[in-house]
Amino acid sequence: MSIKITYKTGSNEKSIKNYVLFSDEEFKINGLSRLSISKNSNQISKTIISNKSKKKDFISFNLNPDQKIILIKIKNKLTATENEKKGASFYNYLKSNLIFDVTFLNNNTTSTQNKNSTFFDEFLHGMQLKSYNFNKYKTKQEDKNIDITILNPKKLKNKKRFDRFSSILEGTNYTKDLVSEPGNILHPDEYAKRLLKLKKIGLRVKVYNKKELKKLGMGALLGVGQGSVRGSYLVTMEWNGNRSKSKPLAFVGKGVCFDTGGYSLKPARFMEDMTYDMAGSAAVVGLMKTLALRKATVNAVGVVGLVENMVSGNAQRPGDIVKSYSGKTIEVLNTDAEGRLVLADALTFTEKKFKPKFIIDLATLTGAIIVSLGSEYGGLFSNNDKLSKELIDAGEKTDEKLWRMPLHKNFDKLMDSKNADMQNINYVGGAGSTTAAQFLQRFILNKTPWAHLDIAGMAFSKYGGALNSSGATGYGVRLLNKLVEDNYE
16 A cells, blocks of 8 residues: 655644554653643543553554544654654554554654654655555556645655655665566666666766677676577666766666576576566666755766576577676676676776776675575675775664675685686585675776675565565665765765
């Protein structure tokens, strides 16, 4: 169920079906005396007293046969993410109790904001994040939405904050939409077309097609997509929000729109989930959209490699040797280790063309990272301690957590090839995520600060999380936006 929010100045309280009131940890309500429902204060107090011991965050009871009161308990000194999670929990409460129409009475919130002026925005933002659903292809749409009315919004509706949260929500949901699309719809050709439409929000978008990539010498990326009837592309999206000629921040994403594994074929079971193998690119796109919509005061570039890894008479074979954009040669021992080939060319291209302040790449790269970290942390590999700390801090603040994993020159020997400069898989066994990251590091040629985020366990959820429904999570957009806000604006 989606959410519709309406801001109103004044309303007939008799027409309100469900009052929503915030309270402190003791369920004390500030401002109740200013409402017409204060005449029922004895009934409200008795209900509160009888529910104090139940350790519930939400208490609801009938004020009369036609009206209900819902109390939301807010603890002191909540972080922004905790406020968002509280909002997400309240969305679940409304959904499970089939409550479709609520009115927030803002004149009672002042004592429960803990002097946090963004409290209410964060609460609503959490509700909106949690309410995402992808039902585009259902012929019978849900006819029930949750209508939220905000009364007397003058003090709480700060335009700058409102626009910021709206931009983050739109960018995150755009990422979720991209990841949720089936492979027959969002193939590389369609994906590239959609990215061109982002020009209308101020992004400078350039699409490099197969012919141009061949001329540039991107043999690693092109090798992955050569078995598909669809095109292969590299797309750059530039946002120049800082008038100075400062170096841009660079974000690179793996965009394998569908991954069969190629001739190193994946098992049939769960192969349908390989539509989300482009989630790294989707996170980059969602971030760039967010930065443009909120008019971020930074220069940034997003680069995505878009391919489809298919089986055909023209597909790449195990044992093939390709030449990357960097000039280094790669022996492709496993065609299902394709994401690192796409990123190899994209990373070197980004470093050479844009000379960025740093490069962060995102990819659903290895199953090994799920074995290591499950669906609680994304894997972080980096050549720079400062960038790593900034990323980890941003992850904690947004609940899109990262755990730093090791890189070391001793792992290089596991990726050395007898027939080329390197091979694309470690056949000795072990350290699957680290050796993949070690492989990528070889394509950072000029010691640019770099971080690789392996998000294979985070981009898609079967069961949903605190701030997302099941399916695409949008992981990475809020994390990287926070990184930019806290450190580079």
